[in-house]
Amino acid sequence: MILFASAMTDPEAYRRYARPGIRLAAEPDSVIHAFAAVGSVCRSYNMLLDRAALESDVEALVLLQQDVEILDRGFCDEVRRALEDPDVAVVGPVGARDVKTIAWWDGEISAGPVVQRYQAFGSGEIPAFSWKGTAPAPAEVDVLDGRLMVLSRWALETLRFDESLQLGHGYELDLCLKARAAGRKVMTADLPVAYHTRTLRVLNDYDLWIEGHIQAAERFAGRLEEPALPQAAWMERARRAEAEREAARTLAYSAEHEVDAELAPLERALEELTGSTSWRVTGPLRRLNQWRAQRRGSNG
Amino acid sequence: MIAFASSVTKPDVYARCAKVGIERAAEPGSEVIAAEATGPISRSYNALLDRFAGRDELEALVLLHQDTEIVDPDFCARVRDALEDPQVGVAGCVGAIDVRSIAWWEGSVTLSSFANRYEEHGGGDLPGFSWAWSEAPPYAQVGEVDTVDGFLLVLPPWTVGNVRFDEELSHFHGYDLDFCLQVREAGRKVVTADLRALHHRGIEMLPDLDSWIDAHVRIAEKWDGRMPGVGQAPGSWEERARRAEAERDAARTIAHTKRLERQARLRQVERALAEARGSISWRLTAPLRRLRRL
Numbered sequence: 001m002i003l004f005a006s007a008m009t010d011p012e013a014y015r016r017y018a019r020p021g022i023r024l025a026a027e028p029d030s031v032i033h034a035f036a037a038v039g040s041v042c043r044s045y046n047m048l049l050d051r052a053a054l055e056s057d058v059e060a061l062v063l064l065q066q067d068v069e070i071l072d073r074g075f076c077d078e079v080r081r082a083l084e085d086p087d088v089a090v091v092g093p094v095g096a097r098d099v100k101t102i103a104w105w106d107g108e109i110s111a112g113p114v115v116q117r118y119q120a121f122g123s124g125e126i127p128a129f130s131w132k133g134t135a136p137a138p139a140e141v142d143v144l145d146g147r148l149m150v151l152s153r154w155a156l157e158t159l160r161f162d163e164s165l166q167l168g169h170g171y172e173l174d175l176c177l178k179a180r181a182a183g184r185k186v187m188t189a190d191l192p193v194a195y196h197t198r199t200l201r202v203l204n205d206y207d208l209w210i211e212g213h214i215q216a217a218e219r220f221a222g223r224l225e226e227p228a229l230p231q232a233a234w235m236e237r238a239r240r241a242e243a244e245r246e247a248a249r250t251l252a253y254s255a256e257h258e259v260d261a262e263l264a265p266l267e268r269a270l271e272e273l274t275g276s277t278s279w280r281v282t283g284p285l286r287r288l289n290q291w292r293a294q295r296r297g298s299n300g
Numbered sequence: 301m302i303a304f305a306s307s308v309t310k311p312d313v314y315a316r317c318a319k320v321g322i323e324r325a326a327e328p329g330s331e332v333i334a335a336e337a338t339g340p341i342s343r344s345y346n347a348l349l350d351r352f353a354g355r356d357e358l359e360a361l362v363l364l365h366q367d368t369e370i371v372d373p374d375f376c377a378r379v380r381d382a383l384e385d386p387q388v389g390v391a392g393c394v395g396a397i398d399v400r401s402i403a404w405w406e407g408s409v410t411l412s413s414f415a416n417r418y419e420e421h422g423g424g425d426l427p428g429f430s431w432a433w434s435e436a437p438p439y440a441q442v443g444e445v446d447t448v449d450g451f452l453l454v455l456p457p458w459t460v461g462n463v464r465f466d467e468e469l470s471h472f473h474g475y476d477l478d479f480c481l482q483v484r485e486a487g488r489k490v491v492t493a494d495l496r497a498l499h500h501r502g503i504e505m506l507p508d509l510d511s512w513i514d515a516h517v518r519i520a521e522k523w524d525g526r527m528p529g530v531g532q533a534p535g536s537w538e539e540r541a542r543r544a545e546a547e548r549d550a551a552r553t554i555a556h557t558k559r560l561e562r563q564a565r566l567r568q569v570e571r572a573l574a575e576a577r578g579s580i581s582w583r584l585t586a587p588l589r590r591l592r593r594l
Contacts, residue, residue: 101545101546101549102549103549103550103552103553105553105556106549106552116560118564120561120564121561121564121565121567121568122568122571124564124567124568126560126563126564126567130559130560130563131555131556131559131560132556200557200560200561200564201557202553202554202556202557202560203550203553203557206550206553206554209546209550210543210546210547210550211546213545213546213549213550214542214543214546217542217545217546218542229538231537234536234537234538234541235537237537237541237545238533238537238538238540238541238544239517239520239521239531240513240517241540241541241544241545241548242401242516242520242533242540242544243401243512243513243514243516243517243520244513244544244545244548245544245545245547245548245551246401246402246403246406246516247403247506247509247512247513247516248548248549248551248552248554248555249403249406249551249554250403250405250505250506251505251506251509251551251552251555252551252552252554252555252558253405253505254503254504254505254506254555255555255558255559255562256558257416257426257503257505258420258503258504258562259558259561259562259565260426261418261420261421261424261426261503262420262421262562262566263565263566263569264421264422264424265421265422265424266566266569266570266573267569269573270569270572270573270576273573273576273577273582274576276589277588278581278582278585278588278589279576279581279582279585281585282581282582282584282585283581285580285581285584286579286581289580
């Protein structure tokens with residue numbers, strides 16, 4: 001039996017996104033655990049692990065966040081295919097290898113058909129992580145995106161999320177590193193899902209995330225093939241990182257300028273069009289059409 | 301005499317940008333040099349300094365990039381105003397205080413009287429915040445700064461005779477900050493002045509990332525301990541490395557967000573355009589527009 005579990009902070013988001021996806025994907029004997037989140041993400045996920053462990057016949061545990069929608073009726077079949085290899089411990093639609101920090105998305109991403117559905121900018125849908133090239137799933141990776149992870153029976157019984165990561169950042173990296181350290185595999189799979197977001201921001205609270213990054217880097221020292229460094233090497237590393245930080249900030253400004261420059265001609269064209277005589281002359285016609293459409297809508 | 305000098309790697313760019321501005325700004329007695337570049341910009345600029353050093357008639361040497369176009373016809377009068385204080389060692393039209401690295405724009409920018417004129421996407425201008433004084437924010441001001449941007453440097457005779465660009469640092473990046481730090485170390489002032497210029501360049505701010513990073517490191521190593529704030533940060537080296545790596549990754553993520561937003565904004569405007577062009581009223585009035593074009 002495949003068990004779906006979610007710990008929610010926003011029940012409305014769960015109702016809108018996670019639940020319809022689970023209902024689409026679930027099999028007749030699937031069990032669904034939907035609970036309120038408790039404390040940090042790690043504590044909530046450990047609670048879901050504990051609850052799942054009470055079920056005797058779990059083949060796999062699907063942990064998903066409230067704003068993740070599964071889009072495929074054949075989800076469970078794909079999960080079983082991915083877990084056919086008994087060495088596979090954790091599976092997800094998105095992951096990365098060559099990961100150096102909790103910013104795993106800066107590694108080489110492997111992804112199934114995952115889209116991001118956003119509300120900003122008049123709403124829309126784009127492929128997730130579309131700012132860079134991604135390799136297709138399946139692939140063995142270092143880490144999975146924590147928004148949807150499928151744990152094998154072994155992983156469910158053996159692994160725990162690290163609740164001492166007080167800020168929660170890096171919980172998925174920690175879990176995947178534990179699985180790999182135990183000789184198991186972490187894999188991406190062809191699992192179509194949609195990430196629902198209000199904005200397109202990759203992170204929400206940068207200051208907190210930076211603190212989480214530092215905490216995780218200290219905690220993961222030695223687990224991410226980071227050699228112990230003498231003082232002089234730390235100096236070199238600091239100088240380089242400070243330079244790379246300034247470069248990254250500058251590239252972000254550049255990206256913003258690029259947007260402004262790219263949009264300017266289109267916005268000019270739109271302004272010219274909506275400011276033209278023929279557009280103004282036909283204004284009443286558009287208003288009439290709008291009114292008719294509204295009437296049709298209100299009449300059902 | 302106010303002299304103008306450029307180091308030229310692309311004569312067509314010089315002819316289209318710097319030369320046009322110099323012709324606008326130069327006085328009848330101004331000397332104008334467009335010298336072929338010889339290696340790094342610092343070496344080319346030093347050759348120009350050597351050429352003008354000790355010249356009694358020199359009031360100021362204006363060093364400008366080949367893609368910089370001066371826009372003020374009364375530029376020379378503004379230069380004289382800026383150099384009235386004999387303690388001024390360098391003047392420019394963009395500058396900042398609390399500068400700690402070659403990313404001087406991460407300091408508090410006090411003046412940005414330039415516009416980035418780009419050719420991408422049909423071309424356009426990205427004006428700095430003090431390009432038009434009437435629209436400038438309250439913090440826009442001329443005055444003493446830590447550094448000015450090197451695309452336009454105004455140097456008095458003292459500086460031309462006594463300070464040289466560091467040819468060991470890099471091929472291009474950071475030469476301006478290093479020069480300003482030398483001037484300040486010698487007890488002279490670096491100031492922004494009421495000068496304006498167009499910088500004809502692409503939108504991408506760091507097209508050669510690796511060499512920029514190398515220059516950043518070299519400048520930090522050179523000036524750490526010599527100029528307060530430069531190359532320094534709180535904490536041990538390990539703590540600095542950890543924090544900088546975290547902040548670097550956060551900054552990269554912001555850049556990712558910008559790229560996503562770019563896609564979304566483009567789609568939004570394209571959608572609005574397509575809807576407008578596909579509307580019945582727009583199609584109905586097409587003959588009218590065709591008629592007007594005749």
